[in-house]
Amino acid sequence: MPTRRAAVGVLGGVALATLGGGAVAQVAPFEGVTFDSGGKSIRAIYYPAQGDARGSGVVMMHGSGVRIRSAGPWHELALRFASDGYAVLTPLFVDAAPDDGRRPAPVMAAWRRVGLDGADWLASRAGVAPERIGLFGYSLGSYVAVDGALGGGRTGAAIGLAGGVDVYTPRNPRRHIPVLVIRAENDTHVKPLNTAAWVDFMRDHEVPVRVQTLQGAGHLLSARQWAEVFTRSSEFFDGNIGRR
Template identity: 35%
Template sequence: MTGTIFLRPAGMALIGLIAILAGAPPALAQVQVGIPGCADDVAVQASRTLVTFESRGRPIRAYLYAPRGEPNGAGLVMLHGGTGFEMNSILFDAHAIQLASRGYWVILPAYFDADTPDQRRRLVNGRAWRQAALDAAVQLAGKPGVSPGRVALWGYSRGAGVALNAASAPGSPIHSAVLVAGGGEVDGTLAGRDLSFLLMHARRDEAVPVRATLELAADLREAGAAVDVQGLDFDGHQYDLPTWCAVMGRTRTFLESRPEPEHAPS
């Protein structure tokens, strides 16, 4: 099923749409769509569409967020954490709408649709999820006003690992990635790829220790990527709203500081 919701400025924001679309409890029904509560929120000028695209022959659900004003040329693939698409689409929805209202095209794919998480099949899972992320990037690269070389990956927790694998894969068209509360390993060299990463971590993260993020940063630099590591003023893995506001603000700063790649994919 595909459906589009047009989101109006904050003063006329619809109530409870996040809860309705994601099947959330009635307690969430008083949330204003597209207004997460950050100090720098802008008036909502975006649409959200529930779409599907194909990855390795399987349908992948996704929310697609389109700017209703002038696109800024950039696209962002947001990759959810281990709690899955249904839960994280509630968490990230208003932030994605804010990004779209600033001119970004954003897609939030249900990459678990590509392969069900299974501890016995981690390598198979990883390959399927990586391809789903890359196929989502292809979807954005074809949208009006998007420069293919400015489509970036963004991932939180498990999604950060998927973003890492997709950005560092041989032949990947990705030039920028934001990894939030992520760790992992780098396989091979990234030299000559014009690849930049922003890594963010909180203090005393019980799921992804700070040392795992710092070790990943060192490995990425050794492999030839440019890396910026930023600490967050928060303790733990499940961030509060001010921390998410900081994450999104730093994400925008990072993406907007990146020049157009010299050899952007066609």
């Protein structure tokens, strides 16, 4: 276990669920890990696939200001993916370069590299093929995940949640893997117009992209809306990287 994990609340352990009558059942184990990306040590949480493992994985790229910890909606989303048979990695990509808000090209490149290096690490650790790994990102992480996956690496699909061209200007894609864009209907942080422009850009460059809308959602999601994000994401991944 990495000695620095406590700084971001990364703890090895087992997630528990309360059943009827107060009984507690094991849901999914997880552990704090580190991997190298561009000469930097990147902290992350690793969630092994549970139950009927798919032989697939998901790398989750967080939003701006988020810190990786073993609690909260990001952790719970990772647990849902793991319980659905995916090996999951949630890296703290700002370990590669701090976020000063200006985000010059070298910083964005370092963050994108974390996603691709994280996918390679997950492939090796979980024993899955890189093309059966998907990148998932929220807000700032949506650009990091999707633009990174379209620009290089070997991952098989990508999902961008609550992202758009106002996050950063996308690069011409080098790959044409399936992409799902999930937009929040009432997002005032990443405006729907800018999400639409991102989708149009990808379609103009022959990227197979689907768009789905979280009705009534703003940029910050409720527990019910995060559960809907999982349902939509799982259905999308199940049609490509997650096929058993």
